[in-house]
Amino acid sequence: MRQGLLNGALFQVAALITSVIIVHMAYVAVIRPNAEIVSQQQEYLQQTDPEYTPERSFYVVLRDFEQETCIILFLWASAIIGLKAKQTLGDRKLLDRNLLQVTEGTSILPQDARNFARPLQALSDEERVTLLPRALIAGLHRFQSTQNIQDVSTTVKDVCESEADRMETELAIVRYIAWAIPSIGFLGTVRGIGTALGQAYQAVNGDIVGVTVSLGVAFNSTFVALVVSIVLMFVLHQLQLVQDRLVLDCQTYCDERMIRHLRVPSTKTDNELIA
Helix, strand or coil, X not given: CHHHHHHHHHHHHHHHHHHHHHHHHHHHHHHHHHHHHHHHHHHHHHHHCCCCCCCCCHHHHHXXXXXXXXXXXXXXXXXXXXXXXXXXXXXXXXXXXXXXXXXXXXXXXXXXXXXHHHHHHCCCHHHHCCHHHHHHHHHHHHHHHHCCHHHHHHHHHHHHHHHHHHHHHHCHHHHHHHHHXXXXXXXXHHHHHHHHHHCHHHHHCCCCXXXXXXXXXXXXXXXXXXXHHHHHHHHHXXXXXXXXXXXXXXXXXXXXXXXXXXXXXXXXXHHHHHC
């Protein structure tokens, strides 16, 4: 478990660094040079033709630092979501396997629980730490010690709920990123409006180019941040849906493949012994 947490932390750091490098290289090599060319062309046309209406350029919309930060955070969160989705889909593959080797009509008695748990404990370390084997092993051990089927059901439910809470906790960083992206876009809006107000004296003299550019920064940063946030939240909710289905399907698997086969030997009452 500790090794898994360490690997997860290293992956997040590596994903962040990779996202920064890739996005910044794209901005330096492609987006900002093209945005500068488009801006110069539009400024020249505005000065020569008062009726010219500049077209919205993809490069100009993305060129500022706020948009770059939003895209970096989006790629970082997407990498984390991709890793969680891969792990969840890998866990789902165990649902297609008959891990207990229990045939229809077979009963599992308390003294047999250890034998049925051995194949589960013989799984690879990577498979044994997943939700389904852990729930089955915990249920069998509980049945062996208490000989109570209701306790087994409660144990399986507790293991599944604990796993659901763990999945929810591990997505906290992604939720923070989903919150931070619109906030960064709002910071770009504040910066752009503040710069535009500082150039108001130029607009009074008839030069509105600086004010227009500053307002463009404000609106573009908000636009990009909201679009990125919408996409990220959609992907995040899809991952949560897959994880919730995994937990529910594991509970159903344990009910159908283990709990309904459990049998507690009946004991004779005192009256039966006297008779």
